[in-house]
Amino acid sequence: MNFTSRILYLLLFLFLGSQVQAQCPQIIGGDGLPSNNPRWVSCSGGAFNLFIQGNQAIGSYIISWGDGTANNTGASIGAAGFVSHNYAAAQANYTVTITETSTGCVISGTVIMEEAVNSAIQIPLGGVTAVCAPGTMSFTNASTNVSSNTNFIWTFGDGSAPVPFNSTNAGAIVSHTFQRNTVNCVTTVTLSAENFCSFGTPTVASFNPIQVYDIDDAQITASAT
Structure with missing residues (x-):
C-alpha cells in the first residue's frame, strides 16, 4: 500500500467513524429537548414516572435506572415509542444510563427528585441578638x-462578604463576629437557599432586629485654662 492509498484509507476510516457517531440517538429530557446528557426534575415530593424517548429510533438497548432495580432491555424503541419506569417517592439523584448495544452508543442522564427548599433562621438555645x-x-x-443539590448564602448585614455553603449547612450553627463601626446599631441577617426546584428563584429568610453597639472610647482633653 503506497502513501496515497494509506491517506485515503485513513480518511475513509475517519469518515465512517464520524458517521457511526452521528447515528447515536439523543434522549428527550425534562425540558422537551433532545440531549446527550438529559435531565429530569421532579418537584412533587411523590413518585415519579420517567419516560425514555429518543429523537430517532433506538436499536437494541439496555437501560440502567440507577435506583437498584433491574435493568430494562429490548430489541428497539421506535421513533415515536418510549420506555417508562416508576421511581418511588424519595429525595435523591439517580443516574440513568441508556446503552444502544447495536452501535455502542451510551447516553447518561440524571433524575432529580426533591422539593423546593424553604429557608429559615433560628437563634440557638442560649443565643443572643x-x-x-x-x-x-x-x-x-x-x-x-x-436536598443534596441545595446551596445556601448567608449575609450578615455588616458589609462583610456573603458566605456560601452547600447542603451540609442545613441544621448547622453559623457564627459571625461583628466588628466595630460596621453596623449602625441595628441590622438584618439573611439566609438564601436554592435547589433545582427553586427554578432560579431562591427563598430568602430574614432575622431582625440584630443589634450591634459600639463601645464609646472615653477621652479626657486638658482644658486650655
Whole structure:
C-alpha cells in the first residue's frame, strides 16, 4: 500500500467513524429537548414516572435506572415509542444510563427528585441578638426540604462578604463576629437557599432586629485654662 492509498484509507476510516457517531440517538429530557446528557426534575415530593424517548429510533438497548432495580432491555424503541419506569417517592439523584448495544452508543442522564427548599433562621438555645462590637452571634440554619443539590448564602448585614455553603449547612450553627463601626446599631441577617426546584428563584429568610453597639472610647482633653 503506497502513501496515497494509506491517506485515503485513513480518511475513509475517519469518515465512517464520524458517521457511526452521528447515528447515536439523543434522549428527550425534562425540558422537551433532545440531549446527550438529559435531565429530569421532579418537584412533587411523590413518585415519579420517567419516560425514555429518543429523537430517532433506538436499536437494541439496555437501560440502567440507577435506583437498584433491574435493568430494562429490548430489541428497539421506535421513533415515536418510549420506555417508562416508576421511581418511588424519595429525595435523591439517580443516574440513568441508556446503552444502544447495536452501535455502542451510551447516553447518561440524571433524575432529580426533591422539593423546593424553604429557608429559615433560628437563634440557638442560649443565643443572643444583641452584642457590643467586636462581638459574636450564632444562627441556626433551620431550612426545610433541603436536598443534596441545595446551596445556601448567608449575609450578615455588616458589609462583610456573603458566605456560601452547600447542603451540609442545613441544621448547622453559623457564627459571625461583628466588628466595630460596621453596623449602625441595628441590622438584618439573611439566609438564601436554592435547589433545582427553586427554578432560579431562591427563598430568602430574614432575622431582625440584630443589634450591634459600639463601645464609646472615653477621652479626657486638658482644658486650655
